[in-house]
Amino acid sequence: MFQTSHIYLNMNYHVIHDNQDEDLITRLLKVRWIDDNIDSFLNPTFAGYRNNPFLLNDMEKSVERIILAMKNKEKIMIFWDYDVDGITSSYSLYQCFKKFLNYTNVSIQYPDRIQDWYGIKTHHIDQIKKKWVHIIITVDNGISSVKEAEYAQKEGIDLIITDHHHPGTEIPKAFAVINPLVSPNYPFKWLAGVWVTFKLICALAERSTLTTEIKKKIFNYFLPVVAIGTVADVVPLINENRVIVKKWLDLINKNHEHIPSSLKWFLKYLNIKKNVDTFHIGFVIGPRINAGGRIESPYDSLNILLHSGEKQIEYLDKIEWINTERRKMQEEAFKKAESMVILDDKMIIAADKDFHEGIVGIVAGRLAEKYTKPAAVFKIDEIKKTAVASLRWPAYFNIIEMISHSADILERFWGHKCAWWLAVKEENLPILIERFKAYCKENIKEENMIKIIKVDTKLYAHEWNHETLQHIEKLAPFGEGNTEPVFSIENISIQKIEKVGNNGKSHLKIHGKIGDQIITSMFRGKWGDSDDLLDVKYQEWVSLIGKVKRDTYNWWYFLDIMAIQ
Numbered sequence: 176m177f178q179t180s181h182i183y184l185n186m187n188y189h190v191i192h193d194n195q196d197e198d199l200i201t202r203l204l205k206v207r208w209i210d211d212n213i214d215s216f217l218n219p220t221f222a223g224y225r226n227n228p229f230l231l232n233d234m235e236k237s238v239e240r241i242i243l244a245m246k247n248k249e250k251i252m253i254f255w256d257y258d259v260d261g262i263t264s265s266y267s268l269y270q271c272f273k274k275f276l277n278y279t280n281v282s283i284q285y286p287d288r289i290q291d292w293y294g295i296k297t298h299h300i301d302q303i304k305k306k307w308v309h310i311i312i313t314v315d316n317g318i319s320s321v322k323e324a325e326y327a328q329k330e331g332i333d334l335i336i337t338d339h340h341h342p343g344t345e346i347p348k349a350f351a352v353i354n355p356l357v358s359p360n361y362p363f364k365w366l367a368g369v370w371v372t373f374k375l376i377c378a379l380a381e382r383s384t385l386t387t388e389i390k391k392k393i394f395n396y397f398l399p400v401v402a403i404g405t406v407a408d409v410v411p412l413i414n415e416n417r418v419i420v421k422k423w424l425d426l427i428n429k430n431h432e433h434i435p436s437s438l439k440w441f442l443k444y445l446n447i448k449k450n451v452d453t454f455h456i457g458f459v460i461g462p463r464i465n466a467g468g469r470i471e472s473p474y475d476s477l478n479i480l481l482h483s484g485e486k487q488i489e490y491l492d493k494i495e496w497i498n499t500e501r502r503k504m505q506e507e508a509f510k511k512a513e514s515m516v517i518l519d520d521k522m523i524i525a526a527d528k529d530f531h532e533g534i535v536g537i538v539a540g541r542l543a544e545k546y547t548k549p550a551a552v553f554k555i556d557e558i559k560k561t562a563v564a565s566l567r568w569p570a571y572f573n574i575i576e577m578i579s580h581s582a583d584i585l586e587r588f589w590g591h592k593c594a595w596w597l598a599v600k601e602e603n604l605p606i607l608i609e610r611f612k613a614y615c616k617e618n619i620k621e622e623n624m625i626k627i628i629k630v631d632t633k634l635y636a637h638e639w640n641h642e643t644l645q646h647i648e649k650l651a652p653f654g655e656g657n658t659e660p661v662f663s664i665e666n667i668s669i670q671k672i673e674k675v676g677n678n679g680k681s682h683l684k685i686h687g688k689i690g691d692q693i694i695t696s697m698f699r700g701k702w703g704d705s706d707d708l709l710d711v712k713y714q715e716w717v718s719l720i721g722k723v724k725r726d727t728y729n730w731w732y733f734l735d736i737m738a739i740q
């Protein structure tokens with residue numbers, strides 16, 4: 176999403192919008208469908224984008240109930256999910272109770288990835304009830320817990336669901352359901368789970384007796400954590416999502432003082448100091464918070480946020496180790512899964528007992544991207560005689576349709592815009608695989624599988640200057656729904672190719688000439704096909720496709736190459 180590690184030679188590209196009469200920024204805004212409110216997009220403010228939390232259905236009711244619970248000293252339990260969005264959500268709500276509302280009768284529980292797969296189950300409610308809990312607040316999960324909501328009701332527990340996942344055909348009959356997708360009055364639908372949780376926090380603060388100053392402090396305090404969850408959950412980085420991420424990045428790059436000290440130390444530990452952008456959240460901070468829940472316990476990740484000092488260093492070291500393990504496991508699993516790929520099939524399927532539940536999704540994602548085909552990676556559990564798969568797919572494919580066709584033999588399936596999971600009895604696995612392959616054979620056309628790079632717009636020789644290029648940054652932060660612009664520069668003649676860097680992991684610096692302009696471009700990934708690259712030398716005229724970056728030391732611009740044609 177943010178970075179490419181492969182360079183493609185002779186790969187097709189498609190220019191989305193080109194008009195030489197418009198300036199660069201206008202063209203880029205058009206690609207993003209922004210034709211009015213241009214100024215509020217380029218200079219977003221909270222005043223322009225922050226929606227009233229009470230526009231969410233059931234918010235008023237939930238806040239009243241929570242305030243009553245605090246008066247009565249009732250036990251509150253936060254039930255969370257084990258990914259970054261879930262961890263940042265639960266952390267924020269828990270800390271808000273303890274630190275700002277001075278309420279300590281609150282605890283956190285999470286589901287077990289392997290035992291429970293996902294979300295709250297009736298057995299959790301039984302356990303929770305034994306602890307004399309009267310209120311459960313789910314964060315980043317719960318919208319699909321129809322049966323469980325009914326059960327909680329019956330058991331006399333008030334279940335407040337806060338979630339952002341798509342509801343199924345039935346909305347749970349819980350005490351309250353806070354979800355922008357079931358709130359017709361709420362104008363923006365794509366909040367991350369942590370933003371929904373944060374809306375509850377803002378609403379609680381609003382109705383509390385806290386001073387305006389403290390309310391402001393609460394907002395600034397949790398803002399970075401909400402930004403992290405938002406980027407890591409890959410929700411569209413537009414509107415309310417974009418403004419919170421942008422604000423935080425602006426603040427952190429100016430030495431923001433009000434953030435949780437645990438987060439300050441976490442960033443220091445990761446050596447993240449300045450020029451922080453969504454890349455750091457998506458590829459440095461996010462994977463580490465995720466690693467706990469993937470491989471070991473999500474409490475390890477939560478503890479990073481809850482502690483500071485010596486204790487935190489312990490957890491940080493542990494997470495660093497877990498994350499390294501995760502990477503190793505992922506590499507091994509990827510190699511093994513790739514060795515199972517049958518090139519003639521239109522769907523990639525790999526199943527093995529050694530795959531870990533926590534990483535099958537990443538492996539499926541890489542396979543789907545590499546082969547431009549839907550991919551399912553199954554972990555076979557020999558004891559439970561089941562197989563659990565994570566599925567990823569290219570944009571052209573309708574995954575829900577394919578899975579629904581096999582609903583009769585599935586134990587369970589669940590998912591969202593970017594990922595689906597399913598569970599099947601081992602005895603049904605061969606039939607399922609046959610059906611999936613048959614479905615893909617029938618529904619995927621050869622031309623679907625051709626890789627095409629989407630280029631925002633062409634970049635012209637006269638635009639290669641600071642005056643013009645500096646405006647690209649104004650579109651940031653980049654992520655899902657507002658991707659970093661990709662440009663094509665056509666008819667460049669290659670002047671020189673040099674290897675820079677060391678350890679044989681050299682980057683390639685390519686100097687190209689267009690008109691009177693010399694354009695420097697770099698290839699910064701792993702170079703797998705160096706023989707192919709040498710061919711480029713002999714190609715006099717090429718098109719370069721890539722992103723415009725700035726060298727952080729000398730501030731010169733270069734094109735970060737994704738493809739050469």
Ligand SMILES: [Mn+2]
Pocket residue numbers: 260261315339367368369408
């Ligand atoms: Mn989420």
